[in-house]
Amino acid sequence: MTDPKAWYVRNLFSKVPSEYDLLLALLTFGQDKNWRARVVSKTRPEHNGGMALDVATGTGLLAGDLGQNVGRSGLVVGVDLTLSMLQTAKARLREKGEESRMDWVLARAENLPFRDDSFQSSTISLALRNVSDASRTIQEMARTTNRGGTVVSLDFARPPNRLIQFAYYDYLLGIFPLIGRAVSEAWGKTLSYLGRSILRARTGDQIAVLMQKSGLSNATSIPLTMGIVCLVHGRKQ
Numbered sequence: 735m736t737d738p739k740a741w742y743v744r745n746l747f748s749k750v751p752s753e754y755d756l757l758l759a760l761l762t763f764g765q766d767k768n769w770r771a772r773v774v775s776k777t778r779p780e781h782n783g784g785m786a787l788d789v790a791t792g793t794g795l796l797a798g799d800l801g802q803n804v805g806r807s808g809l810v811v812g813v814d815l816t817l818s819m820l821q822t823a824k825a826r827l828r829e830k831g832e833e834s835r836m837d838w839v840l841a842r843a844e845n846l847p848f849r850d851d852s853f854q855s856s857t858i859s860l861a862l863r864n865v866s867d868a869s870r871t872i873q874e875m876a877r878t879t880n881r882g883g884t885v886v887s888l889d890f891a892r893p894p895n896r897l898i899q900f901a902y903y904d905y906l907l908g909i910f911p912l913i914g915r916a917v918s919e920a921w922g923k924t925l926s927y928l929g930r931s932i933l934r935a936r937t938g939d940q941i942a943v944l945m946q947k948s949g950l951s952n953a954t955s956i957p958l959t960m961g962i963v964c965l966v967h968g969r970k971q
Contacts, residue, residue, distance in 0.1 A: 739866045740842060744815045746927060747792070749920035751822035754793050757921070761913065765959050769888055770799050770859065772958065776886050776967045777855035783807040784854035789843045789875060790814055790861035794823025794836070800857070801827070801835050811853070813839045813846065843871040851880035859888045860963075863935040869944050876948040879970050885950055886967045887941050890932040893961035902962065906932055938964030 758766050773796060777786060783805055788797040791812030800810045814820050820838045827833050841847050843858070843865045856875040865871045875885045893899055906929035914925030936944075938955030941964070945953035950968030957964050 737866050740815060743864050746920075746924055747816045748818045750918075750924050751793055751816075751818045753917060753921065754819075754822070755795060755826075757913075757917065758795070761910070761925075765963075766795070766860075769958060769963055769965070770796050772956075772965055773857055773859060773886050773888050774799050774803050776965070777803060777857065777884055785852065786810045787846075787848070787853040787856040787875070787878060788812045789846070789856065789858040789871065790864065791823060791838075792816075792819050792859075792861070794820075794827055794838075796857060796859045797823065797836060798827055798830070798832060800855075801832050804835060806835065809835055809837060811837045811839060811848075813841050813843065815840070815842055844874060846874045846878050848878045850877055852878050853883060854880060855884045855886065857886045857888075860890060862887050862889045862941065863931045868936065868941075869947070872941075872944045872950075873948045876945070876950055876968075876970055881970055883970050884967055885945060885948075885970065886965065887945075888963060888965050889941070890935055891938060891957065891961055891964040892933065892935065894957075895960065898960055898962075903933065938966050941966040942968070 786800045786804055791797045791814050794812050797810045797812040817840055824838050827836050844867045856879045862868050879885055910929040911922055911926040915922035942953040942955045945968035951971050953968035955964055955966045
């Protein structure tokens with residue numbers, strides 16, 4: 735792999751899949767579950783039996799939630815750059831008896847190996863800032879979503895309130911790495927990277943512009959949890 739960022743992200747996350755779900759819940763004070771529920775609510779739940787794509791699926795947390803949405807006759811395809819993450823996702827969903835409506839694909843977000851108009855919805859959760867080319871990723875998600883379908887991005891953001899910013903940034907740059915190092919050296923490096931990446935993340939409005947440029951209509955940015963995360967969704971016409 736010649737892309738330095740893609741190589742770095744894959745190497746970083748390949749060492750941490752077993753603790754990912756628990757630490758995400760702890761570090762977000764359990765809000766991650768509510769955020770994923772908001773994403774699912776935007777993916778046209780009336781498409782029972784349809785197909786949903788989850789890009790940068792990680793350990794498959796959102797993919798599993800989407801699986802409840804598509805029903806027994808539907809299919810969720812989770813795509814990730816990191817093999818160990820996909821292996822963890824597959825094992826976790828198998829334990830829950832939900833593997834029959836899941837499929838896992840090792841691929842980059844910027845080059846999705848699917849035909850045009852293949853899915854009723856396409857999502858990316860807490861990961862757009864980790865890809866090498868966010869614009870290309872949104873374009874690929876739009877390309878593989880069928881007409882009338884929805885593209886949804888959920889990612890960390892910078893809260894607008896200065897008082898919240900002060901506490902939040904201190905948490906990201908100070909407490910985040912300390913918690914990580916208490917778990918393992920790999921998690922220390924991962925959380926240090928995540929804290930810095932959040933401070934450089936695009937705003938919801940900037941992601942909405944990327945969606946508009948990719949041909950998606952009614953791109954809308956919705957701040958959640960005091961603006962700590964932002965949900966952005968658009969419709970393919």
